[in-house]
Amino acid sequence: LRTGFVRVYAVLLLITATVAWWLVLAHKSREVAQEESNRQTRLLMQEIESHRLTDEALQQARLAAEHANQAKTRYISTISHELRTPLNSILGYAQLLQEDTGMAPHRAQAIRVINRGGEHLLSLIEGTLDIARIESGKLALDVRPMAFAGAMQEVAGMFELQASAKGLRFVFETGSRLPDTVRADEKRLRQILINLLGNAVKFTQVGQVRLRVMHAREMAQFEVHDTGPGMRAQDLERVFEPFARGQNEVAPGPSTGTGLGLTIAKMLTDLMGGEMTVRSAPGEGSVFTVRLFLPEVHGAVLPRPLALPSHTGYEGVRRRVLVVDNEEADRELIQRWLEPLGFDVMLATSGLDALALLDGLQPGDAGAPDAVFMDLAMPGIDGWETMRRLRASGWGVVPLAIVSANAFDKGLDNDLGHRPQDFFVKPVRRDDLLGWLGLRLQLAWNDVPPSAAEMLALPTQQQPGVEVTRGRDFEPLLELVRLGYYKGIVQWLDDWVQDHPEQAAFAQQLRTLAREFRFDAIEQQLLQRHV
Known part of the structure; x- marks a missing residue:
């Protein structure tokens, strides 16, 4: 146990x-x-x-x-x-x-x-x-239907002339049928292509420049090939930086570029939701490729802009315009533009000066202005405050346009509800101001009489000692005009006058129209007289 x-x-x-x-x-x-x-x-x-x-x-x-x-x-x-x-x-x-x-x-x-x-x-x-x-983030795209195939032909035609002038071969290729109309910001798309092709022609001394455009499944691809000096690997890393230039990018003669073309083209491509790439090697040229989403538009009718007439005056009672600007030269410039057309021009050096001029007056009174051009940056009170005080005094019914050098204020929201259409950025064009006045004051313009209009074109009959230019001689100029390429138009006219000195007066008239961006007026003159 x-x-x-x-x-x-x-x-x-x-x-x-x-x-x-x-x-x-x-x-x-x-x-x-x-x-x-x-x-x-x-x-x-x-x-x-x-x-x-x-x-x-x-x-x-x-x-x-x-x-x-x-x-x-x-x-x-x-x-x-x-x-x-x-x-x-x-x-x-x-x-x-x-x-x-x-x-x-x-x-x-x-x-x-x-x-x-x-x-x-x-x-x-x-x-x-x-x-x-x-x-x-203040740049807004203006997306609307654009004539895609025609625009590509115009861009290619313009640079074909520039390449030919340098002894280069220009090739325009399309991988397939290009759509007639797409939705895009035409101005920015042209700006991208002009910057890329302009650099390709500028830095290519021998060989060719090729533009290849393809469109499939709503995607457009643009390729710009050149046989220029090419770029090194370290240059490719900074090719899209502002004012950056590769050591091989040397064009003969004085350079007229700003060094911002590729930078702006790349930033615009990114803003449009696209992609831009580049490949290059020293001695082998460069290839810039842009891919963008450009949907095709079917059945769109694109309006054709009308030519701007030349005004010599207007019908009806004499109108009065108030110009408010602290810069004497700018005040006198608008005065010189308007007074020959029959306007009475009142000048004010500041916002306070403008308020003093209008003190005791009401819209419609004798001596009261029918329209106002207002600067923004002025001593004392600025243009915005002046506009507020004018509206508080009952002058809000008088058409008022801002003429300012501050481009950033255009299109921005403001408590006055001032529209971008009533905002002009210096340097302002005379036709823009006259167009605004005609619209807001409902003016009936007196246009250039036929005798003066005929002076803007070549005579239809040959005069002694004057050679009448044939229509086909102006085909390159028409391409530049239809593209709206101001610098190309002026350069073509300068070269043309060297061979036709007797046509210097006519060329000067066309330069004047080009400087006023009246490209449709130039085209109309050429088509009526020479085609």
Whole structure:
């Protein structure tokens, strides 16, 4: 019996020891697991805190970048305003001087040089502003149906002339049938292609330039091939940076480029939801490829713009216009434009001066203005505040247009509800102002009489000592006119006058129309007289 109890005791003791050991191990395991859990929790909290600090740093960096970008935009806007103000006078008075047919040839040439320099400066300003608008999100696309196939033919025809002038071969290829009409921002699409093809022709000295256009499944692909010097790998990395130029990109003669063409083309492509790539190697030329979503439009009828007439006056009672601008040259320029057409022009040097001139007058009174041209940046009170006070005084019924050098204000929301159609950016074109006045004042214009209109074209009968130009000689010019390529038109006319000096007067008239962007008037003159 004792032996049995001893055995039972030993077994129970062994079981008790095993359970006790198991309990100790389980407790230790829980302690170790708890410690590991606590350690992992601390590490996770540390990681969360690190992420929070990193996110705060990123937010601060983003805010700093936004503030820097806004400061850059304000700087560019200010610089643009300061440049546009004198440029408005330069181009405006150059336009007036070019209309003087009695000017000596050497002085007329000097005026043309001044005008070209002003136009080049304006293109540089516009390019810089385009970049600033895109970066700040203030550039809106104007998407509408466009004649796609015809536009591609026009672009190809224009650069075929430029390539031929340099002794280059230009090839235009279409992978398949191009749609007649697509939805796109035609101005920006042309701007992309003109920048790419312009660089290709400019930097290619021998060989060819090829434009290949394909359209399938609503996607359009444009390829610009050239046999130029090509670019190195390090140049490809910065080819889309502003003012960047590769070491091999050297064109003979003075460079007229701004260094912004590829930058703007790339940014516009991205803005349109597309993709632009480039591949190149030294001595093998370059290939720029653009892919854009351009859906085809069926059954669209595209309106054809009408030619702008030349006005000599208007019918009815004499109208009065108030010009408010702190720049004397800009005030006098508008005055010189309007007074020969029969307008009475009132001049004010500031917003406070304008309010003083109108004090005691009401719309419709004798001596009250029928329309107002208002600058924005002026001493004392700016144009916006002046407009508020005018409206509060009952002048809100009088048509008012803003004429300002601040291009960033156009199209922006304002508490006055001023429309973009009533906003003109300096340097302003005379026909734009006259068109606005005619529309808002419902004027019946007196156009150029037939005898004066005939002076704008070549005579239909050959005069002694004057050679009548054949119609086919103007086909290259018509291509440039239909494309709206101002610089190409002026260059073609300059080259043409060298071979036909007796046609200098006619060429000067066409240059005047081109500078006023009256391309339809030029085309009408050429088609009526020479085709």
